[in-house]
Amino acid sequence: MKIVVLVKQVPDSGEERTLRADDKTVDRDAATKRMNELDEHAIEEALKLAEANGGEVTLLTMGPGDATDTIRKALSMGPDKAVHVSDDALHGSCAIATSKVLAAALGKLEWDLVLCGAESTDGGVQALPHMLAERLGVGAVTGARKVTVEGATVTVERQTDEGYEVLQTEGPAIVSVWDTINEPRYPSFKLIMAAKKKPVESFALADLGVSADEVGLANATSQVLEFAPKPPRQAGVKITDEGEGGAKLVEYLASEKFV
Amino acid sequence: MTCARVDSGVEVMGHMMKVERFLPSEEAEALLGLTREIADGELAPRASDFEARGEFPREVLRTLGQAGLLGLPYPEEHGGGGQPYEVYLQVLEELAYRWLTMAEAVSVHGLACYPVAAFGSDEQRKRFLPEFLGGELLGAYCLSEPQGGSDAASLAAKAVKDGDEYVVDGVKAWITHAGVADFYNIFCRTGVPGPKGISCLVADADNPGIQPQRRERTMGLTGSPVAQIVFDGARVPADRLVGGEGIGFTIAMSALDSGRLGIAACAVGLSQAALDYAVSYAKDRDQFGQPIIGFQGVGFMLADMATKVSAARATTLAAARLRDAGRPYSMQAAQAKLFATDTAMQVATDAVQILGGYGYVADHPVERWMREAKLLQIVEGTNQIQRMVISRNLARG
Ligand SMILES: Cc1cc2nc3c(=O)[nH]c(=O)nc-3n(C[C@H](O)[C@H](O)[C@H](O)COP(=O)(O)OP(=O)(O)OC[C@H]3O[C@@H](n4cnc5c(N)ncnc54)[C@H](O)[C@@H]3O)c2cc1C
Numbered sequence: 315m316k317i318v319v320l321v322k323q324v325p326d327s328g329e330e331r332t333l334r335a336d337d338k339t340v341d342r343d344a345a346t347k348r349m350n351e352l353d354e355h356a357i358e359e360a361l362k363l364a365e366a367n368g369g370e371v372t373l374l375t376m377g378p379g380d381a382t383d384t385i386r387k388a389l390s391m392g393p394d395k396a397v398h399v400s401d402d403a404l405h406g407s408c409a410i411a412t413s414k415v416l417a418a419a420l421g422k423l424e425w426d427l428v429l430c431g432a433e434s435t436d437g438g439v440q441a442l443p444h445m446l447a448e449r450l451g452v453g454a455v456t457g458a459r460k461v462t463v464e465g466a467t468v469t470v471e472r473q474t475d476e477g478y479e480v481l482q483t484e485g486p487a488i489v490s491v492w493d494t495i496n497e498p499r500y501p502s503f504k505l506i507m508a509a510k511k512k513p514v515e516s517f518a519l520a521d522l523g524v525s526a527d528e529v530g531l532a533n534a535t536s537q538v539l540e541f542a543p544k545p546p547r548q549a550g551v552k553i554t555d556e557g558e559g560g561a562k563l564v565e566y567l568a569s570e571k572f573v
Numbered sequence: 574m575t576c577a578r579v580d581s582g583v584e585v586m587g588h589m590m591k592v593e594r595f596l597p598s599e600e601a602e603a604l605l606g607l608t609r610e611i612a613d614g615e616l617a618p619r620a621s622d623f624e625a626r627g628e629f630p631r632e633v634l635r636t637l638g639q640a641g642l643l644g645l646p647y648p649e650e651h652g653g654g655g656q657p658y659e660v661y662l663q664v665l666e667e668l669a670y671r672w673l674t675m676a677e678a679v680s681v682h683g684l685a686c687y688p689v690a691a692f693g694s695d696e697q698r699k700r701f702l703p704e705f706l707g708g709e710l711l712g713a714y715c716l717s718e719p720q721g722g723s724d725a726a727s728l729a730a731k732a733v734k735d736g737d738e739y740v741v742d743g744v745k746a747w748i749t750h751a752g753v754a755d756f757y758n759i760f761c762r763t764g765v766p767g768p769k770g771i772s773c774l775v776a777d778a779d780n781p782g783i784q785p786q787r788r789e790r791t792m793g794l795t796g797s798p799v800a801q802i803v804f805d806g807a808r809v810p811a812d813r814l815v816g817g818e819g820i821g822f823t824i825a826m827s828a829l830d831s832g833r834l835g836i837a838a839c840a841v842g843l844s845q846a847a848l849d850y851a852v853s854y855a856k857d858r859d860q861f862g863q864p865i866i867g868f869q870g871v872g873f874m875l876a877d878m879a880t881k882v883s884a885a886r887a888t889t890l891a892a893a894r895l896r897d898a899g900r901p902y903s904m905q906a907a908q909a910k911l912f913a914t915d916t917a918m919q920v921a922t923d924a925v926q927i928l929g930g931y932g933y934v935a936d937h938p939v940e941r942w943m944r945e946a947k948l949l950q951i952v953e954g955t956n957q958i959q960r961m962v963i964s965r966n967l968a969r970g
Contacts, residue, residue: 500611503641503654506603 315369315463317360318423319393320416320430322350323377323384327435337531338538339406340436342378349384352431354391354498355491359461360429361392362496367463370394372423376404376415382514389509390501396512397423401519406531409437413445415529418522420450425486427468432457432490443490453483456490581931583857590670590845594663601660608664611640612671620672621938627795629753634678638708643682647690651702658893662838666886669842673945674796676842678711680835681749685712687828688758688773692816701775705756713754715745715802716825722747723958726768726822730804732761734811739774741782741807751800752785754778759804760825763818771821774809782807793944830903832953833910834896837889840917840949844882847924847942851875854928871927878920885913904966911959914949921946
């Protein structure tokens with residue numbers, strides 16, 4: 315079984331992040347760069363499936379040159395190889411253009427299953443798996459908290475607000491996962507060393523047959539017009555208990571729709 | 574609501590280890606990065622809970638094993654990490670910074686692998702080391718006895734050959750990992766009284782003659798199980814004898830030279846944690862209208878603590894580099910153990926002082942660190958014994 319995992323380098327969501335003043339794109343240098351958290355879960359699931367069924371795991375990332383750090387880090391969890399799509403023209407690409415590029419890259423690879431995180435912490439669009447499926451003419455089952463593969467049949471438990479739904483499709487397919495699906499492994503010392511020697515193939519736009527005027531900020535289908543820093547934290551509400559503190563607490567929680 | 578309790582107003586959360594390291598290779602950088610990632614993710618958040626409950630974190634140790642951290646200083650051909658001691662000790666230090674019980678567990682396991690690795694036959698190394706170093710198994714080292722810890726050469730547990738087995742009888746005391754270990758090194762008497770009659774056996778834990786007793790109620794490292802072990806006619810195959818009859822004491826002392834460096838590194842990590850915590854606190858805690866770090870009485874105390882921690886690290890790593898270069902390092906290891914563990918005791922005690930009343934309660938970790946530091950002055954040769962080793966070396970030289 316051949317699995318491709320989509321991996322994205324993002325600014326750490328635990329730190330203060332911002333957009334760039336000049337072109338209003340994500341400021342990738344504002345915070346520590348790291349692998350999108352959910353992608354770690356996608357890699358873990360891919361490794362588990364490959365361990366159970368035999369097979370190969372390839373990482374696919376689109377990102378600037380320094381995304382190699384994330385690729386090495388991701389490889390040190392255990393995948394066999396990686397493909398890095400990088401081109402200056404890609405800066406500021408919208409989700410639709412990104413899906414075009416990734417679909418082209420997937421067209422050059424052999425796979426039975428594509429796994430990815432349900433969203434990225436910088437974009438949060440959640441639409442990429444569907445766009446890819448549409449372009450590639452395969453099924454997309456998204457938001458999984460469990461994946462099983464039997465022969466060509468892919469079954470997932472799709473997490474919903476109320477519980478879960480069971481969805482099934484015939485492979486090849488694209489599956490996106492939430493963090494409830496598994497607990498990602500740590501790399502091991504030996505795998506870190508081995509990761510340095512694993513093959514990483516680079517593609518530029520020209521290699522994928524995508525032209526520069528189909529991607530990038532200038533051709534984006536969506537645009538950030540304006541942004542403002544989030545308002546500073548308000549001082550907390552203090553409730554003094556003079557006999558009816560409990561009632562006041564509930565009143566406050568209800569007013570904020572917590573209860 | 575009325576507050577039942579007002580705290581110092583100082584929260585010392587997630588203080589970061591600020592140590593500049595000079596590592597010998599890119600590989601070592603990557604290893605230290607991995608260690609920090611796991612230590613921050615798995616050790617730091619659990620330490621105080623597990624210690625309060627007295628629970629041994631066997632699963633967390635397995636995570637360290639899977640990451641390859643349980644066999645670092647041993648050769649790659651036998652499944653180890655092939656790392657110099659200089660690097661291995663810095664890994665221990667990072668672990669001890671977050672949770673001493675875990676660092677000590679890694680160090681004791683390393684000690685337990687030593688006899689086979691350094692004195693075992695080729696056949697024994699091939700047979701045992703891949704499992705010992707693989708990360709799943711945990712070892713223990715049984716030298717001390719109830720009637721004799723410092724005077725190890727007087728040990729009484731005996732092993733008598735019976736066909737192709739040894740039959741072991743006696744009592745070992747203070748055995749770290751008693752009851753949770755998968756294999757035990759047993760130092761026992763096979764011949765004449767004194768150091769020349771001692772041998773080393775390595776036995777599997779699932780032996781009906783090996784009977785761990787009730788856990789000791791220790792002052793610190795309450796997560797780490799320590800107990801006596803009764804050997805009651807324990808039958809150990811004769812091919813489990815390491816290095817031949819009568820050289821057990823040589824093995825034990827050689828293992829302790831290495832083990833002491835591990836304890837020194839644990840002490841450096843603990844000291845650094847106490848120092849960093851005390852500095853953060855002293856910067857945030859106001860008295861008389863200013864942060865207490867500004868009072869010379871506190872600032873100079875911190876300065877002395879910081880200086881000692883740096884010196885302890887330097888002494889420990891200098892001894893490790895001698896070992897890595899294949900030179901004699903026994904005296905230097907004793908010096909490192911002595912200095913680093915005395916430093917840990919001092920620094921942890923001073924950290925409690927700097928937190929004042931808040932240092933004395935379990936809401937902050939410094940009182941626990943103070944209790945933990947004490948152990949390091951006792952194990953693997955008390956600090957009196959280290960001075961004995963050093964002075965004998967001086968007398969000989
Ligand atoms: C929590 C814990 C874990 C341990 N883990 C292990 C383990 O895994 N394996 C193991 O084999 N042992 C272990 N030990 C035992 C430890 O190594 C011994 O406790 C230590 O060596 C001291 O021996 P003792 O307790 O018998 O003290 P004693 O030897 O009786 O010493 C008592 C005091 O006399 C001093 N003293 C003794 N001889 C001299 C001398 N010649 N000159 C000056 N002073 C002297 C000592 O320094 C000490 O202060 C552990 C101990 C503890 C507390």
